[in-house]
Amino acid sequence: xxxxxxxxxxxxxxxxxxxxxxxxxxxxxxxxxxxxxxxxxxxxxxxxxxxxxxxxxxxxxxxxxxxxxxxxxxxxxxxxxxxxxxxxxxxxxxxxxxxxxxxxxxxxxxxxxxxxxxxxxxxxxxxxxxxxxxxxxxxxxxxxxxxxxxxxxxxxxxxxxxxxxxxxxxxxxxxxxxxxxxxxxxxxxxxxxxxxxxxxxxxxxxxxxxxxxxxxxxxxxxxxxxxxxxxxxxxxxxxxxxxxxxxxxxxxxxxxxxxxxxxxxxxxxxxxxxxxxxxxxxxxxxxxxxxxxxxxxxxxxxxxxxxxxxxxxxxxxxxxxxxxxxxxxxxxxxxxxxxxxxxxxxxxxxxxxxxxxxxxxxxxxxxxxxxxxxxxxxxxx
Amino acid sequence: xxxxxxxxxxxxxxxxxxxxxxxxxxxxxxxxxxxxxxxxxxxxxxxxxxxxxxxxxxxxxxxxxxxxxxxxxxxxxxxxxxxxxxxxxxxxxxxxxxxxxxxxxxxxxxxxxxxxxxxxxxxxxxxxxxxxxxxxxxxxxxxxxxxxxxxxxxxxxxxxxxxxxxxxxxxxxxxxxxxxxxxxxxxxxxxxxxxxxxxxxxxxxxxxxxxxxxxxxxxxxxxxxxxxxxxxxxxxxxxxxxxxxxxxxxxxxxxxxxxxxxxxxxxxxxxxxxxxxxxxxxxxxxxxxxxxxxxxxxxx
Numbered sequence: 001x002x003x004x005x006x007x008x009x010x011x012x013x014x015x016x017x018x019x020x021x022x023x024x025x026x027x028x029x030x031x032x033x034x035x036x037x038x039x040x041x042x043x044x045x046x047x048x049x050x051x052x053x054x055x056x057x058x059x060x061x062x063x064x065x066x067x068x069x070x071x072x073x074x075x076x077x078x079x080x081x082x083x084x085x086x087x088x089x090x091x092x093x094x095x096x097x098x099x100x101x102x103x104x105x106x107x108x109x110x111x112x113x114x115x116x117x118x119x120x121x122x123x124x125x126x127x128x129x130x131x132x133x134x135x136x137x138x139x140x141x142x143x144x145x146x147x148x149x150x151x152x153x154x155x156x157x158x159x160x161x162x163x164x165x166x167x168x169x170x171x172x173x174x175x176x177x178x179x180x181x182x183x184x185x186x187x188x189x190x191x192x193x194x195x196x197x198x199x200x201x202x203x204x205x206x207x208x209x210x211x212x213x214x215x216x217x218x219x220x221x222x223x224x225x226x227x228x229x230x231x232x233x234x235x236x237x238x239x240x241x242x243x244x245x246x247x248x249x250x251x252x253x254x255x256x257x258x259x260x261x262x263x264x265x266x267x268x269x270x271x272x273x274x275x276x277x278x279x280x281x282x283x284x285x286x287x288x289x290x291x292x293x294x295x296x297x298x299x300x301x302x303x304x305x306x307x308x309x310x311x312x313x314x315x316x317x318x319x320x321x322x323x324x325x326x327x328x329x330x331x332x333x334x335x336x337x338x339x340x341x342x343x344x345x346x347x348x349x350x351x352x353x354x355x356x357x358x359x360x361x362x363x364x365x366x367x368x369x370x371x372x373x374x375x376x377x378x379x380x381x
Numbered sequence: 382x383x384x385x386x387x388x389x390x391x392x393x394x395x396x397x398x399x400x401x402x403x404x405x406x407x408x409x410x411x412x413x414x415x416x417x418x419x420x421x422x423x424x425x426x427x428x429x430x431x432x433x434x435x436x437x438x439x440x441x442x443x444x445x446x447x448x449x450x451x452x453x454x455x456x457x458x459x460x461x462x463x464x465x466x467x468x469x470x471x472x473x474x475x476x477x478x479x480x481x482x483x484x485x486x487x488x489x490x491x492x493x494x495x496x497x498x499x500x501x502x503x504x505x506x507x508x509x510x511x512x513x514x515x516x517x518x519x520x521x522x523x524x525x526x527x528x529x530x531x532x533x534x535x536x537x538x539x540x541x542x543x544x545x546x547x548x549x550x551x552x553x554x555x556x557x558x559x560x561x562x563x564x565x566x567x568x569x570x571x572x573x574x575x576x577x578x579x580x581x582x583x584x585x586x587x588x589x590x591x592x593x594x595x596x597x598x599x600x601x602x603x604x605x606x607x608x609x610x611x612x613x614x615x616x617x618x619x620x621x622x623x624x625x626x627x628x629x630x631x632x633x634x635x636x637x638x639x640x641x642x643x644x645x646x647x648x649x650x651x652x653x654x655x656x657x658x659x660x661x662x663x664x665x666x667x668x669x670x671x672x673x674x675x676x677x678x679x680x681x
Contacts, residue, residue: 122586
């Protein structure tokens with residue numbers, strides 16, 4: 001997993017602060033099309049200046065949720081408030097919200113500058129100020145030289161920036177971004193991620209982004225909502241979602257993970273103990289609050305948190321023996337696929353801090369996998 | 382660059398086609414328009430006689446003159462006919478647009494399942510003979526026709542209103558006949574219009590109406606222009622509709638042309654009328670080509 005996001009120097013967590021006023025609040029919002037339930041009873045608060053990501057597979061309802069904020073869809077039941085105002089019946093053109101479309105939706109008959117001025121001309125802004133604002137937006141996205149070009153004369157990355165600048169030109173309270181990086185190639189996407197965060201911080205606008213790319217969400221967002229079948233599965237900061245998923249669905253959706261299912265034998269001192277295979281030692285670790293003694297539970301652990309060695313660790317639990325079935329070498333990392341005696345496959349990832357010729361573990365080797373108590377999490381479902 | 386034979390041949394075919402079916406006939410008409418009418422078969426002179434060799438060709442060219450064109454400019458009938466044709470064509474194009482645009486717009490907004498059947502309905506009239514359709518309109522518009530019968534029966538009017546053999550009937554005939562030429566190009570541009578552009582316009586503060594005005598109409602402009610040219614250009618030379626639905630006071634150049642050819646048997650004058658008509662049409666045709674090119678450039 002990519003952990004390149006610079007940690008914000010000051011602590012920004014309005015969702016933990018009971019006194020913060022949310023910019024957006026969904027209360028019991030549902031949306032149905034006939035029998036199909038696109039959004040299922042969503043409760044969600046998003047705070048000013050957040051960079052909030054709606055993440056999920058296609059058809060999970062994330063786009064519908066965003067279009068409700070923009071005013072292109074109405075909720076079937078429940079209320080949506082933006083900045084304290086109920087948005088029921090408020091058309092898109094009357095909302096303090098702008099959207100950056102997945103297709104960019106640049107007006108092909110207008111130049112870049114005219115595209116940026118389009119929204120301003122519909123607002124109450126005096127004509128004399130419009131040119132200045134357009135100029136400012138062009139500078140923000142570094143497209144000053146391209147002001148007179150038509151959209152079809154721009155590259156994909158330039159179009160993306162025009163779309164962003166156009167959506168920001170009216171200084172909306174809330175900017176919606178629908179798969180903003182979806183049409184860019186990989187290298188450009190990574191550069192643009194940081195640009196987006198920069199621009200968000202500079203303009204102090206609240207961003208809500210829809211994406212199916214978990215890496216994108218992890219890199220940019222202050223908080224992520226993972227959605228599936230119209231439901232919010234988990235809402236949390238990227239590290240919460242990654243380190244403390246609340247279900248195997250989330251654990252599996254975000255990054256690589258190994259899951260071992262077993263029986264909860266004991267719970268004490270903030271640790272649950274799972275019996276899962278007679279020939280192996282029990283697993284002990286921190287657990288999610290729904291886990292109870294005597295029930296089935298699932299231990300989830302990331303590959304990079306598992307150590308691999310040829311000698312048996314001294315600890316009495318959290319160790320597994322198996323045989324190396326395959327090794328994937330990716331330069332800085334090596335991933336070991338270890339087959340357990342019960343046929344289960346566990347992956348362990350190690351940083352290659354030595355030259356490959358000195359690596360001691362190879363195919364068919366009998367190895368021990370181990371981890372410390374805090375490395376994984378025990379989940380109820 | 383050396384071009385191989387098959388390629389030259391492939392490019393050559395359309396050129397040969399245009400040469401044989403457009404340029405050669407045009408030169409013949411041009412030649413006749415410069416000749417004098419005589420009572421003979423064919424009814425004009427001089428005729429190119431190659432048996433006299435080079436001498437013959439010289440005399441042939443020396444007998445050609447612009448007499449007929451001078452006659453055209455002197456007799457006000459022709460000028461009036463040209464002007465009247467342009468006027469009728471322009472008005473008819475306007476009405477066709479007023480009816481065609483909403484039709485095309487409705488079609489492009491119809492659900493996916495409905496579009497193909499609607500498109501078929503627009504094209505369907507082409508499957509019946511054009512003449513039969515125009516004759517049907519005579520039946521509908523005449524004093525004892527469907528419309529008058531209906532209005533009389535309903536008591537809206539006490540005596541039949543005269544529609545047939547007036548300019549109104551001509552307009553009805555033209556709008557009806559040329560509607561598909563207006564609807565199809567407009568529909569094509571509207572159909573390609575990205576729906577998210579309208580949402581973007583609304584998102585940026587437009588009402589539904591202003592989004593339509595600022596985005597839909599602007600982007601449909603090439604289609605509207607193409608439709609207008611496709612109606613305007615052929616209607617100027619239209620002959621069947623004005624002669625069947627129009628009256629003695631409907632003056633259109635197509636009818637004048639027909640009269641000169643068949644009633645007067647004055648081929649040279651008729652040819653001059655035709656050549657001059659072509660010159661007038663060159664302007665909208667060039668404009669139409671420009672419009673098409675601009676649209677292609679946009680779509681690159």
